[in-house]
Amino acid sequence: MAKQILRINMTNLEATYEPLPEKWARWAGRGLTSAVLVDEVDPTCHPLGPNNKLVMAPGWVSGSPAAPSSGRTSFGAKSPLTGGIKEANSGGLSSQKIAKLGLAAIILEGMPQKGKWYEIFINKDGVKFEDASELMGKGMYEIDELMWAKYENKPAVIGVGPVGERKLSNAGISVNDPENSPGRYAGRGGLGAVMGARGVKVMIVDDKGGPGVELVNKELYTEGRKKVAAAMGEHALTKVDGGLWSFGTNVLMNIINEAGGLPTRNFSAGQFEGAAKISGEAVAENIETRGGVGKVHHACHPGCIMQCSSIYPNEDGSKFVSVIEYETSWALGANCGIDDLEYIAQATWECNDIGLDTIEAGNAIAIAMDGGHLEFGDTKGALKLFDEIRDGTPLGRVLGQGVEATAKAFGVYRVPTVKGQSMPAYEPRAIKGIGVTYATTVMGADHTAGYTIAPEIAGVGGKVDPLDNTDKGDLSLTFQAATAFIDSTGYCLFIAFPILDIPEGWAGMAESVAGVTGLDITGDNVIEIGKEILKMERLFNEAAGFTPADDRLPEFMRDEALPPHNVKWDMEDAVLDKVFAWVHD
Amino acid sequence: MALIRITLTLYGPLAKFAGGKYIVQKTVELEAGATIRDLMDRFEIPYDQKSYLFINNILSDMPGLSASLDEVLSNNARVGIFSLQHMYPYQYRDGLPMSENLTKTLKERSGGAVHNTY
Numbered sequence: 001m002a003k004q005i006l007r008i009n010m011t012n013l014e015a016t017y018e019p020l021p022e023k024w025a026r027w028a029g030r031g032l033t034s035a036v037l038v039d040e041v042d043p044t045c046h047p048l049g050p051n052n053k054l055v056m057a058p059g060w061v062s063g064s065p066a067a068p069s070s071g072r073t074s075f076g077a078k079s080p081l082t083g084g085i086k087e088a089n090s091g092g093l094s095s096q097k098i099a100k101l102g103l104a105a106i107i108l109e110g111m112p113q114k115g116k117w118y119e120i121f122i123n124k125d126g127v128k129f130e131d132a133s134e135l136m137g138k139g140m141y142e143i144d145e146l147m148w149a150k151y152e153n154k155p156a157v158i159g160v161g162p163v164g165e166r167k168l169s170n171a172g173i174s175v176n177d178p179e180n181s182p183g184r185y186a187g188r189g190g191l192g193a194v195m196g197a198r199g200v201k202v203m204i205v206d207d208k209g210g211p212g213v214e215l216v217n218k219e220l221y222t223e224g225r226k227k228v229a230a231a232m233g234e235h236a237l238t239k240v241d242g243g244l245w246s247f248g249t250n251v252l253m254n255i256i257n258e259a260g261g262l263p264t265r266n267f268s269a270g271q272f273e274g275a276a277k278i279s280g281e282a283v284a285e286n287i288e289t290r291g292g293v294g295k296v297h298h299a300c301h302p303g304c305i306m307q308c309s310s311i312y313p314n315e316d317g318s319k320f321v322s323v324i325e326y327e328t329s330w331a332l333g334a335n336c337g338i339d340d341l342e343y344i345a346q347a348t349w350e351c352n353d354i355g356l357d358t359i360e361a362g363n364a365i366a367i368a369m370d371g372g373h374l375e376f377g378d379t380k381g382a383l384k385l386f387d388e389i390r391d392g393t394p395l396g397r398v399l400g401q402g403v404e405a406t407a408k409a410f411g412v413y414r415v416p417t418v419k420g421q422s423m424p425a426y427e428p429r430a431i432k433g434i435g436v437t438y439a440t441t442v443m444g445a446d447h448t449a450g451y452t453i454a455p456e457i458a459g460v461g462g463k464v465d466p467l468d469n470t471d472k473g474d475l476s477l478t479f480q481a482a483t484a485f486i487d488s489t490g491y492c493l494f495i496a497f498p499i500l501d502i503p504e505g506w507a508g509m510a511e512s513v514a515g516v517t518g519l520d521i522t523g524d525n526v527i528e529i530g531k532e533i534l535k536m537e538r539l540f541n542e543a544a545g546f547t548p549a550d551d552r553l554p555e556f557m558r559d560e561a562l563p564p565h566n567v568k569w570d571m572e573d574a575v576l577d578k579v580f581a582w583v584h585d
Numbered sequence: 586m587a588l589i590r591i592t593l594t595l596y597g598p599l600a601k602f603a604g605g606k607y608i609v610q611k612t613v614e615l616e617a618g619a620t621i622r623d624l625m626d627r628f629e630i631p632y633d634q635k636s637y638l639f640i641n642n643i644l645s646d647m648p649g650l651s652a653s654l655d656e657v658l659s660n661n662a663r664v665g666i667f668s669l670q671h672m673y674p675y676q677y678r679d680g681l682p683m684s685e686n687l688t689k690t691l692k693e694r695s696g697g698a699v700h701n702t703y
Contacts, residue, residue, distance in 0.1 A: 282608070
């Protein structure tokens, strides 16, 4: 059965199935969300208005039999946080279930009558709309429980918390995990506000009886996915008992801190004296000591073999929260001067429930602290801010809009944003290469926009010297292109670690995609395909009004030296301007 | 012989060499002129079990390399040593201050700076 597009119009509550058009047939995941937005969304539209759309697309291999760690769903829209094109992807149950229903994408468009909210149920028989007024105001923990109690077959639950209902710019989209908890978020860029603006509180996807994913070349697919799985099983970071398995992504906390690149107290220092207490090592010690339902490794979606997630228990062994990622522990912890892991667990739970991106939320609290509203390190005061956001008080609404709005409210000059989106946990003054990616990616400051792919593996060997600062632009472009491709596959971006060091894994990724789709994709043209996606996105942003002046890091990073290395951002603008100059060739 | 004081932090499974579980920090007295090799020998840490190594926040070694073993330590130096379980993807260390020895080692080896080595 050929793949279809499910178009859900919230103005007239109509759902239509369309054959996947030829122009989109070669895309999936991020490539498809961006292609739909380019074709159907006016770049100058208001992100919360009737002309924006929310596109959800599983990757090429999602839902294919035994594809390892391939449960990523891409969510795309014009972002209310950045004003540009946005793709944020999530683990959880949604990707494989959407794919197994034979859907290439779900396009959510239009706006219902004012004040109307809906619960949407999708299965093999079609789409049902129900009034959601009884669900309004509820957090995602309760929503997930209610939906599994109401519907059979343990469906995917895609929803927004109170922040999304209020259409605030730091609203994420929650996807439930295999244990039916929230915590898997398409977090960045305020896409939850776009879903809220369509009047959708929650969407349930049940794939039982669906047609499944068709394989054009089963032999090639199988060969490819086995190579990817073998590389993941072999590599020190992704294998069983490897770094991600043992400590999760928070294995980075101590190492970035030793490097002097850990943004601390609203990006005023590069080292935090309490980093060890909130690191992956500390999380693992607590999990092992407390026992109970705690797990140091946990799959965020079925079929993940890396299992970098964890379940953090209370002291009595009962479930507290999943998952304390590196970015989460940093944003809510180090960047707020907080070294209390129990606070971080609680704040993570609040973000999961209310529907906030943890990076933007932690950064906004740090801004409020820098602006004198609270002292750095004040955990009680910080928890009250989550109450303000949940309750929708004026202060809570400001915080829920993210860092730039909060900085204006508190008169703060040290504003760590690019294109309106706040920076993640890597200080670009110390780690200069990532600053080039923060500055130039269309997504706003984003640590996942440029994952390392060795130039020679990517087929561009010999063109760049990683140790030469003048080549940082070329290197960032290669990384961004590879990332755009991986974000389209449905594979978790962390497959980049093994396929960087093990060339068979890189080839296997391309072969598995080619086997599913029949497209002419090999390891040699991955970067070119990734660049096609980047070009679409870049031109969308230009049409939305972005110029090279938006590809800059904030002024304070050129003015303030960052301890302990006492470095400033000194990258020449010409390096940044070169990264995307080719889109007009 | 004059003594120097070093603050050593061992991360992950290496912590067991100094009595910890996953993190341990110790103040260590060594003879002046001591090197990273001397420091690791003191705790009987096998050289092939260290990965990323920092001296005073400068990245000085990587997994599979031995760029730091002969670095001479100064009084009050801070040394952090990570295990082979630790990850530090290139994009998160691209442009970071590195020691001269590590920079030289990376330039000389095939695969350059981007690959992890195990």
